[in-house]
Amino acid sequence: MRLTRRAFWLLPLLALPLPLVLNQYYQYVVNLILVYVLVGVGFNIVVGNLGQLAFSNVAFFGIGAYASAILTTKLGMPWWLTVIPAGLIGALAGCAASIPALRGVRLFYLAIMTLAFGELMRWSYIRTPVLTGGSMGLSVPPAEVLGWTLTRDDQKFYVFLFIVVVVVVCTNRILESRIGRAFQAIKNDEKAAAAMAIATSRYFLLAFALSGFVVGIGGAMYAALVGHLSPEAFDLVQLIQQFAIIMVGGLGSLAGSVLGAILITATPEIFRDWPGFEELMFGVVIVLVIMFLPRGLVSLLARIHPVFKDRFYQDD
Amino acid sequence: MALLEVEGATVQFGGLTAVSDVSFTVEPGTVRALIGPNGAGKTTLFRAIARDEQLSRGSVRFRGEPIHQLTPNEVSRRGVRRTFQNGGLFGDLTALENVLTGLHIEIDSSLLGLVVGSKRSRASERAATRRARELLEMMGIGHVADQFARDLSGGQQRMVEIVRALATDPPLLLLDEPAVGLAPPVRLELLEIIRRLVETRGTAVLLIEHAIEFVMTVSDSIMVLNNGTLIAEGTPDEVRQNREVLEAYLGR
Numbered sequence: 001m002r003l004t005r006r007a008f009w010l011l012p013l014l015a016l017p018l019p020l021v022l023n024q025y026y027q028y029v030v031n032l033i034l035v036y037v038l039v040g041v042g043f044n045i046v047v048g049n050l051g052q053l054a055f056s057n058v059a060f061f062g063i064g065a066y067a068s069a070i071l072t073t074k075l076g077m078p079w080w081l082t083v084i085p086a087g088l089i090g091a092l093a094g095c096a097a098s099i100p101a102l103r104g105v106r107l108f109y110l111a112i113m114t115l116a117f118g119e120l121m122r123w124s125y126i127r128t129p130v131l132t133g134g135s136m137g138l139s140v141p142p143a144e145v146l147g148w149t150l151t152r153d154d155q156k157f158y159v160f161l162f163i164v165v166v167v168v169v170c171t172n173r174i175l176e177s178r179i180g181r182a183f184q185a186i187k188n189d190e191k192a193a194a195a196m197a198i199a200t201s202r203y204f205l206l207a208f209a210l211s212g213f214v215v216g217i218g219g220a221m222y223a224a225l226v227g228h229l230s231p232e233a234f235d236l237v238q239l240i241q242q243f244a245i246i247m248v249g250g251l252g253s254l255a256g257s258v259l260g261a262i263l264i265t266a267t268p269e270i271f272r273d274w275p276g277f278e279e280l281m282f283g284v285v286i287v288l289v290i291m292f293l294p295r296g297l298v299s300l301l302a303r304i305h306p307v308f309k310d311r312f313y314q315d316d
Numbered sequence: 317m318a319l320l321e322v323e324g325a326t327v328q329f330g331g332l333t334a335v336s337d338v339s340f341t342v343e344p345g346t347v348r349a350l351i352g353p354n355g356a357g358k359t360t361l362f363r364a365i366a367r368d369e370q371l372s373r374g375s376v377r378f379r380g381e382p383i384h385q386l387t388p389n390e391v392s393r394r395g396v397r398r399t400f401q402n403g404g405l406f407g408d409l410t411a412l413e414n415v416l417t418g419l420h421i422e423i424d425s426s427l428l429g430l431v432v433g434s435k436r437s438r439a440s441e442r443a444a445t446r447r448a449r450e451l452l453e454m455m456g457i458g459h460v461a462d463q464f465a466r467d468l469s470g471g472q473q474r475m476v477e478i479v480r481a482l483a484t485d486p487p488l489l490l491l492d493e494p495a496v497g498l499a500p501p502v503r504l505e506l507l508e509i510i511r512r513l514v515e516t517r518g519t520a521v522l523l524i525e526h527a528i529e530f531v532m533t534v535s536d537s538i539m540v541l542n543n544g545t546l547i548a549e550g551t552p553d554e555v556r557q558n559r560e561v562l563e564a565y566l567g568r
Contacts, residue, residue: 170431177430177441178416178423185406185417191368192404196417196480197392206427252408 008255012165019154027153031225033265034160038218040245040257041171042211048252049175050207051187053107056097056114057242059121060212062234064090064219069140069229070131079143079150083163083220090216091209098208102201118239125231137230140223150224160221167214172254174210183207184252244282248289250296259297263289317380319344319520320365320396320488324374327357327364327544334360336544337374344487345518347510349531351555352541353564358524359401361541362490365522366398367391378488393421397481398490401524403473407466411457411476414465415448418483451479455509471502478506482513489513491523495530503527507534532556540564 019027043057064086071082100113125132132138143150143159150156174180182203185193194200223229241264249260267285268278293299318341327335335357342348350358363369365376367388376384383391392398397418405414416423423444429437452458457475460468465476474494481489494510495503507530513519525531531538532552540548540555542564548555555561 173430173433174427177425177437178420178444179425179427179430181409181413181417182420184408184413188406188408189404191388192400192406193417194388195366195392195398195400195404197389197421197484198417199389 009165009169011258012161015161019157022154024153027157028225029266029269031153031156031160032269033261034157034164035218035221035225036242036245036261036265037164037258038167038214038221039242040249040261041168041254042214042216042218043242044246044249044252044254044257045171045175045183045207045211045214047246048250048256049180049183049187050204051184052101052204052207053111054097054101054114054208055111055239055243056093056117056208057211057215058234058236058239059097059118060090060093060215061219061222061238061242062118062121062125062231063093063212064216065223065229065234066125066132066138066219067216068220068223069138072140072223073138074131078145078147079140079220079224080145080159083217086220087213087217090212090214090219092212093216094208094210094212095205097212098205101204101208115236115239118234119236122231122234125234132229132231135231137228139228142227143224153225156225160225163217163221167217168254168258171210171214175254179203179206244286246296248286248296250298253296253298255301256296256298259301263297318342319379320522321377321380322361322365322374323377325361325364325371325376326373327360327369328372334544335364335541338541338544338546339374340539340546340549342488342520342522344520345514346536347514347521347523347534349535349538350522350524350541351526351528351531351538356541357544358541359492362398362492362522362524365391366396366490395484395486396488396490397484397486399474399477399481399492399494401492401496403477405465405473405477405480407464410462410464411452411468411472412445412448412461414476415451415480415483416444418480419444419448422484448483451483452476455479456505470497471499474498474502474506478509482519485517485519487518487520489519489521491521491525493524493526495525495527503530510534 018030022030039061046052046054067089068082068086071077071085072079097114097117101110105113126135145159150159182198185196185198186200186203190200245260245264246257248263250256263285268282271278271281289297320342323339325335325338338361352358360369364371367386371384375382378394378396383394406417424440425437449461452461455475457472460472465473468476494506498506510521511534514521535552537550538552538555539546540561547564548558548561
């Protein structure tokens with residue numbers, strides 16, 4: 001059991017030689033997948049683990065991306081020093097997004113309020129051109145890491161891979177502790193969780209902040225990857241894509257977030273040469289996975305080995 | 317001084333009085349049962365003690381300190397643990413993890429400690445896991461430790477829930493219909509567990525139960541609630557003889 005779990009961490013090692021075999025374009029797609037791994041991992045904390053219908057994820061993503069971009073362009077900070085601040089600002093956004101839930105808003109009411117938060121942020125990017133460049137967008141200089149400038153995508157790949165591994169390992173440690181158990185307890189039964197002396201409000205706040213932190217770091221990576229941020233990148237279509245990642249991958253599963261990020265990011269890119277086909281295939285993939293693997297791609301892994309048995313939405 | 321002192325407890329919902337001026341105490345090392353017909357206000361009274369419900373009037377003291385203004389998780393933290401009428405297990409967690417949630421406040425791991433993998437956080441999580449496994453084994457359900465709670469049988473779920481409530485060795489245990497739906501041998505087992513707990517650890521137990529034979533055997537004293545008021549109180553034998561109780565509750 002233990003060994004197989006460890007084996008999962010071999011995955012990043014296997015990814016190390018990827019730049020040797022990939023062309024420039026596919027390297028970009030792989031880097032984008034790494035961004036969406038963090039987006040999925042963060043989103044899943046609130047939706048899959050805490051069990052709340054909160055859709056503020058694109059807000060966290062945009063805030064992290066703009067935070068990093070503004071810190072580099074306006075304050076002249078090197079990109080690598082903006083990663084943690086982008087996470088922390090994302091965490092602050094997470095705290096703000098948790099306010100409705102802390103006041104007892106749940107389910108569809110929480111969904112619409114958090115959706116509104118995302119749209120409000122998109123409006124804010126347009127309306128504060130001094131900081132964000134408004135609807136024209138904001139160009140960021142090539143990312144700089146410890147004095148090195150990342151001009152090529154294979155260079156970004158190694159930096160991104162390092163960040164993703166560190167963040168996913170840390171998240172995993174938290175989710176497997178009493179903190180992670182408290183999240184799931186709240187998802188199953190808030191009253192019973194409180195009866196276990198779990199300070200439920202605190203864990204609501206913590207889950208949203210943690211989610212904002214992880215997704216905010218994903219945002220900083222996104223800024224470095226695309227080099228130009230514009231408000232429409234953080235619209236409702238983006239939210240649907242992010243939601244698809246955790247649904248297709250598997251709710252409440254770290255491995256699921258990774259698989260979902262790979263499939264949802266790669267699908268439209270593979271069919272890019274056939275115009276109109278990419279959206280179609282995006283839809284087809286979601287429908288097929290939900291039809292045949294309602295618990296997400298991670299349930300496929302569970303058939304291979306019980307260690308991947310999706311503990312949250314179990315496939316019997 | 318009694319462990320739990322309920323004084324003049326009244327719970328009103330709008331114009332309806334669910335619990336009316338109820339006073340009683342619970343002493344350490346005793347089992348008190350609360351019986352009465354459906355709708356008598358038993359569970360409401362329980363919920364008021366655990367702070368899921370607001371008292372309209374009256375007070376609840378635990379170890380001499382008022383607890384009727386605290387939040388439910390603070391009441392639990394002080395040492396009042398409970399089980400739920402319809403089962404409050406976390407279905408997506410294993411039996412072991414359920415017991416670990418019971419130990420939540422005894423685990424000394426912090427966010428930062430977990431992230432950097434500090435010795436203290438890891439040791440504390442490991443020690444709690446060992447303890448939870450021991451507790452399940454002591455109750456004879458060690459073999460289900462790694463199964464998801466939702467996959468367990470009704471009897472196993474009840475046992476896990478009781479182990480979870482007991483994990484921190486709380487001074488007071490509130491059990492809401494612990495015997496309902498249990499097969500007779502399991503009921504007997506539960507009865508022995510409760511008696512052993514009370515006699516060896518000095519735990520106080522307050523329980524609601526409809527299974528009358530179970531109540532008569534397990535309890536040191538019984539209170540009868542009807543229409544929100546206490547109509548009788550005494551040893552099982554005294555309550556059995558009480559005319560008012562027979563009329564109100566046993567329907568004679």
